[in-house]
Amino acid sequence: MKIKQVSVFLENKSGRLREVAQILGDAGINISAFTVADTSEFGVLRLVVDNPEEAFRILKERHFSVRTTDVLLVNSSNKPGALSQLLNILSEEGIFIEYLYAFTMNDDNAVFVVRPTNVEKCHTVLEKYKDDLNGKGK
Template structure:
């Protein structure tokens, strides 16, 4: 139920993001979701891709500082309050969310929310007990 996320350290220089996406595209790696957080000097690009191990390798070989992190991908009803319900479940058991990002899946009429939490296994267990749909890595990589 864990999804492997690729994180890339990017200097705030012209063309760095384009270079990452070009490298992934050249290697037939499709981006499924992404988020970027930046400061004045650098950014952290977080990616869910079709082939995370290959993405890690080709980006590392291209000189990027790359790491992997386990995250969870949760299907949330695409309706007002859908995300709030999931967040309340985690809050009730004191699971802190470090960050999240989301996108809509038109085919299922649901949002897919990617969570990075401190207690990953506990979060998976509590969400499953509350009938929250958690996608496996393979499911997300193939979206």
């Protein structure tokens, strides 16, 4: 499934992440998953939220550098080998990944957040293997 991920530029200073969390919390926006990519001086906070348009608007209003990026959510079974299975598929299909992270929904299901270089191509590939990844295939 293709969704909008919200990315925020943050300096490596204490309290920055807290401020973003506070703003989103106050606005009633739920965060399903997030990750921080960091360097020694700055980081990029990437968020999967229930209302990306609203999150974008509010953070922009508060003068954050924020943007939305198309990413793919991939449902997977929550069991050993699931990540390797996904990566095998992408590798064989020649899909290059900029970054990815994951979260688990419950004991049975996990979700990968994938940012491929070519979103459309990756989307098509993953649709094809949807059932395999879900553990519903053969």
